[in-house]
Amino acid sequence: MRDFWRRFRRNKGAVVGLVILLLVVLVAATAPWLYPGSPWDMAGAPFSPPGEMGMLLGTDSLGRDVAAGIAHGARISLLVGAVSTVAALLVGVTLGAVAGYLGGFADDAVMRFTEFFQTIPSFVLAILLVAIFTPSIGSVVFAIAIVSWPPVARVVRAEFLSLRGREFVQAAEVLGKSRLSIVLTDILPNALSPIVVLSSLMVASAILLESALSFLGLGDPNLMTWGFLIGSGRSVIRLAWWMSVFPGIAIFLTVLALNLVGEGLSDALNPRLARQRGGAA
């Protein structure tokens, strides 16, 4: 574990990403104290620029505090990112494990099923799903999970395929262990590193996807989100740039941080690859 941390720290970008990510989490966690009350309430005069009338990041067309919106929106963005990733992992890992370990017909069946999802543009599918199930936080999470599990299934399948042929897995077969226990105790622990790296990137893309859905007005109408903030500021961007720019920066920083952390994790979990890339990072 100490080794892992040492290798992670060697990647400076990853440390910066981790710091940003922790700040975002901190803001999300303290939002109810930083900005008590609902972010939908009027807090000042409409269209106040940043810094005026005690509004750090200005107000929107209805006088709502943009900073409060960003702080409360961070809660939703992180929640959607985390929950939909966990759901996608559950589906993807299960299907990938079945395909990779059993091979043969099961592999063919699962992979064709996966391709079926991959051939539909994921954003269009997500819009469709949210539109069908009426926008709510549940349907948004469901839609994001549905469109983001196929890559997980593919990665897990590839890992399982190569691990299945390894001698320690064969040794477990010869010992007479059950299939389930071979998958859970022998193969999965050795396939974890790519899954961990992939999931950090999936959180990032889930946040982007959620923002895009909210921007189109398909977010949960009762919840303040970053995408909604940008979307509502879109029509008055020449009049009040701060309404769109600050939530945009929040999305940008969070996604960047997650990507940096993902790369750091990948370096720390595959030290040999990191060294081949030059080791200077």
Place this chain on the structure above:
Amino acid sequence: MSLLRVEGLTVALPPGGDRPHAVEDVSFHVDAGEILCVVGESGSGKSISANAVMGLLPKGLPVRRGSITFEGRNLLSLAPEAMRKLRGERLAMIFQEPMTALNPLMRVGDQIAEVLRVHGSGADAARRVPELLAAVNLPDPAAIARSHPFRLSGGQRQRVMIAMALALEPALLIADEPTTALDVTTQMQILRLIREIQSRRGMGVLFITHDFGVVAEIADRVAVMQRGRIVEQGPAEELLNRPQHPYTRALIAAVPHGAAEARAVIATAPVLELRGVEKTYRRGGFFGARAVVRAVHDADFTLRRGETLGLVGESGSGKSTLARCVVKLVEPEQGTIAYHGTDLRPLSRAAWKPYRQRIQMVFQDPYASLNPRRTVGDTIAEGPVTHGEPRGKALERARELLRLVQLDPGAMDRYPHEFSGGQRQRIGIARALAMEPELLIADEPVSALDVSVQAQVLALLAEIRARLGLTMLFITHDLRVAAQICDRVAVMQRGAIVEQGPTSEVFAAPQHPYTRQLLDSIPGRGWTPPAL
């Protein structure tokens, strides 16, 4: 004056290694027209020495002291440009792994022509390339020159590598374990080829190997390396038969002697009987021809209680597939696998489970056969726990087993990566023994190990077998090992057993031509390791 003279060479290891220097104070010389073998176990620094001569040391391994003089020039002070010109033209190298040393996208002929072109003699490439391919005894040089590497076998690729190395008629050829990845019959052909070309052209050859059989086959002089130092150096005949240094003596004593003694015929009840087992692999078929590989056919044998049967053969002969059929890692299409009279082949996974306790397996690669994320104790106790033994009791037995395989019981809570190859193989053996099996299948259990470790593991297997009365199916490609440990041997070729019988009879009077060819190909068969 010597062709190559290395004096007091010291190469540093990065800090944090197990020793400060990769090689320390190494001195040797190679004259024109002689073969110097550098022998040593893995990690002894023999490849580092060769790479230092070629100027191919990685950045992390700087030369600290010493000199390398080649044809009167100090190679260490040469500019990179001058060194590059020297490489290929005067100094050439062939590598261990012929499968990856050629560019897969380039035709073989073009790759050899490239060597000529880079050194400014590309004009007569069209004439020289077929000549070179013919010189390394490749059949139909014109056709080979037009092939891509994937069409060639390992032995053919190694010949192409040698042809490339010889293209500019170098004065010194460095061969880094050039036959280690090859089968024994191919190895013999390559060794003969190197010998022949060397004497025809009067080259000096620096030959790196870990195999004393190969040394006996090819060397004029020998240098033995241990932990980065040369411990003994001398003429081959002298060093092989009258080694002085304790390390050399230990290494030579560990070489399996290859002499099969006559053993008592074992006539107990059969434990395992294979009849008509067939396994065929089919590939392709959608477009183009279906490739059908008959991995196992005509391979009947009977294994009696307390007996050790050796399955010997080259890679691809089907010996591992046959062994895996016995434990249902591979499912054959037909035939019977009778264990004490019960046919195991049609049994389901669940019906097989009771037999898992009776039939166990030791695997080849000690680095791949242990789960890296599980402690040694859990690894050994895993089998019995799966079959319903309480965990505490299983761990207690694991502790005893570690003692049985001569490891410290303190190893229980450590992870596999903390152990050496030989220690890991002992852990693998302990895992198999934890089930208290009657039949042990050992799939090349020593082929990934250094010779001294190999001797220890073989001795351990022999002792355990005697103590526990195990019946053993022993798969190996090394005939010397088979001679030492097996009561009977079965020789496999292209999926079929072509000859079987008591080890001493098969070795003394082989009937099948393939068996004869295999026995003739044992490197250094003219040399009997002295009793030390």
